[in-house]
Amino acid sequence: MNARILEADVGVVGAGPGGMAAARRLAAAGLQVVVLDEGQRAGGQIFRQLPVGASGHDRIAEPPSHEHGHRLIEHFERAGMDRRHGASVWDARPGRLWFEQGGESWLLRCQKIVLAPGAYDRVVPFPGWTLPGVMTAGALQVMVRGFGVVPGRRALVVGSGPLLLPTVASLVSAGVQVVAALEASSRWRALRALPAVIGNGARRREALWYAKKLLLAGVRLRWGWTVFGCEGDGRVQRAVIGKVDRAGRPRRDTARAIDVDVVGAGFGLVPSVELGLHLGCASRHDAARGGHHLVVDDAQRTSVAGVFAAGEICGIGGAEVAMAEGELAAAAVLHELRGAPIDAALRRAVAAERRAADAMLAAFAPMPGLHELASPDTIVCRCEDVTAQRARAAAALHGSSLRAVKMGCRAGMGPCQARICGPSLQAIANARPDEVMDRPIVQVPLKVVRSETIVDAPRD
Amino acid sequence: MSGRIEGLGERPVVTITFGGRQLAAFEGDTVAMALWADAQVALRQSSRNGAPRGVFCNMGICYECLVIVDGVTVRGCTTLVRDGMVVERGGKP
Numbered sequence: 001m002n003a004r005i006l007e008a009d010v011g012v013v014g015a016g017p018g019g020m021a022a023a024r025r026l027a028a029a030g031l032q033v034v035v036l037d038e039g040q041r042a043g044g045q046i047f048r049q050l051p052v053g054a055s056g057h058d059r060i061a062e063p064p065s066h067e068h069g070h071r072l073i074e075h076f077e078r079a080g081m082d083r084r085h086g087a088s089v090w091d092a093r094p095g096r097l098w099f100e101q102g103g104e105s106w107l108l109r110c111q112k113i114v115l116a117p118g119a120y121d122r123v124v125p126f127p128g129w130t131l132p133g134v135m136t137a138g139a140l141q142v143m144v145r146g147f148g149v150v151p152g153r154r155a156l157v158v159g160s161g162p163l164l165l166p167t168v169a170s171l172v173s174a175g176v177q178v179v180a181a182l183e184a185s186s187r188w189r190a191l192r193a194l195p196a197v198i199g200n201g202a203r204r205r206e207a208l209w210y211a212k213k214l215l216l217a218g219v220r221l222r223w224g225w226t227v228f229g230c231e232g233d234g235r236v237q238r239a240v241i242g243k244v245d246r247a248g249r250p251r252r253d254t255a256r257a258i259d260v261d262v263v264g265a266g267f268g269l270v271p272s273v274e275l276g277l278h279l280g281c282a283s284r285h286d287a288a289r290g291g292h293h294l295v296v297d298d299a300q301r302t303s304v305a306g307v308f309a310a311g312e313i314c315g316i317g318g319a320e321v322a323m324a325e326g327e328l329a330a331a332a333v334l335h336e337l338r339g340a341p342i343d344a345a346l347r348r349a350v351a352a353e354r355r356a357a358d359a360m361l362a363a364f365a366p367m368p369g370l371h372e373l374a375s376p377d378t379i380v381c382r383c384e385d386v387t388a389q390r391a392r393a394a395a396a397l398h399g400s401s402l403r404a405v406k407m408g409c410r411a412g413m414g415p416c417q418a419r420i421c422g423p424s425l426q427a428i429a430n431a432r433p434d435e436v437m438d439r440p441i442v443q444v445p446l447k448v449v450r451s452e453t454i455v456d457a458p459r460d
Numbered sequence: 461m462s463g464r465i466e467g468l469g470e471r472p473v474v475t476i477t478f479g480g481r482q483l484a485a486f487e488g489d490t491v492a493m494a495l496w497a498d499a500q501v502a503l504r505q506s507s508r509n510g511a512p513r514g515v516f517c518n519m520g521i522c523y524e525c526l527v528i529v530d531g532v533t534v535r536g537c538t539t540l541v542r543d544g545m546v547v548e549r550g551g552k553p
Contacts, residue, residue, distance in 0.1 A: 139518035
């Protein structure tokens with residue numbers, strides 16, 4: 001009834017670094033581009049902008065690399081294209097993207113699709129992680145850098161990987177006391193990342209910027225520590241922290257309690273592959289790159305004709321990788337639509353950025369022992385309130401595949417569709433020592449939308 | 461406990477109602493962030509034991525911040541405030 005149909009040469013999903021880089025290049029070449037982004041403003045999670053009317057990002061933590069990002073946002077917003085924010089893509093097939101925007105049902109018909117949906121935080125379940133005030137590291141970043149809201153008075157930051165530093169920096173800028181910043185990886189394991197940081201001018205500057213920021217705030221990053229649990233009446237008030245061994249297993253004898261009113265947890269990122277898997281794109285599992293990610297060729301082509309991918313969906317790599325891959329994906333689209341040659345320098349840039357990112361992330365690959373943080377009655381699936389114990393019982397009864405565990409106890413069958421529990425569900429259900437999970441199971445609608453959106457959707 | 465970072469420019473003020481109580485927010489805020497700035501951290505009750513849940517991913521992934529706006533269940537972190545908006549705690553996702 002209220003169906004609306006758009007036509008374009010290219011549909012780009014995501015307005016983070018990868019999507020912006022691809023869309024800008026495509027628009028500059030004269031193609032008709034529609035960008036679908038779930039956020040309210042361009043930038044994605046990494047280059048989050050404050051709402052329209054607010055200003056003063058310089059008051060909030062802005063590392064040197066973000067200048068690059070803000071230049072890209074400016075170019076992207078000046079380029080002639082149809083940018084649609086607040087748009088959730090809930091169904092797709094090659095050449096077609098169905099989305100909901102402002103409660104309306106839309107269909108985008110396009111010749112090529114570029115997927116750049118980004119990533120989200122990996123959080124390992126621990127006792128008390130469902131208390132209000134315990135959230136992902138990314139959630140804290142959005143709060144401070146996206147809205148200028150103060151998360152609390154006393155914060156605990158836990159997890160693993162390079163994103164802990166920006167989280168601490170944002171909290172410090174917001175005037176929050178960071179009581180503890182805990183990296184689960186050991187100092188020695190992290191040393192493997194050092195050559196990748198020192199050997200790259202931009203990453204070196206970035207690391208020094210964060211080191212100075214933490215030093216001035218008096219925050220010391222503790223290696224080989226994590227959170228054992230959180231407690232509180234109606235919201236988090238205390239956290240128990242302690243040391244972990246090299247596999248991430250908690251050393252209970254080291255536990256101690258601290259008073260906090262907000263906790264940010266981020267054990268790396270998970271590629272947002274759902275849309276790609278639904279389109280039928282081939283994927284592969286690589287723990288250091290965040291788990292399942294799409295496989296692309298040397299021009300960002302997925303296994304499905306007309307579908308390209310850039311950034312975290314091809315494996316976690318960070319903003320610089322995403323921008324390079326976005327440029328290359330655009331060049332490949334222009335090659336297919338216009339016969340334009342693909343500049344070899346773009347391929348070299350992608351390869352170089354990927355090498356640097358892989359070297360860094362190898363030091364922070366997921367630690368299987370962290371799954372021992374969950375006690376039997378810890379909720380694993382937050383949507384359906386399924387405990388670790390019930391997930392284990394389901395696996396014992398029905399089998400250890402992701403599908404069997406889901407069917408057996410409803411874990412992962414709520415509205416988030418296992419985006420939050422999926423990466424750790426099998427490990428916890430079977431106490432499996434490895435980190436190789438089954439491919440996520442995806443189904444339409446990929447995002448929760450109004451039933452009218454589905455009923456009114458134009459079928460072609 | 462919470463509040464706003466000072467000096468980030470002026471945005472028009474809107475009024476929303478949460479659980480029968482009026483509070484001020486800024487245009488461009490999401491419901492979840494307006495409530496957090498007002499120290500409202502419990503946004504829904506879990507389905508089984510009624511335990512409070514609040515902002516978790518803040519980017520539209522986890523559906524923990526479900527609230528009811530004008531009778532429709534929505535994600536608090538992806539829904540922008542509107543002047544006069546009536547918001548209630550969400551329940552089972």
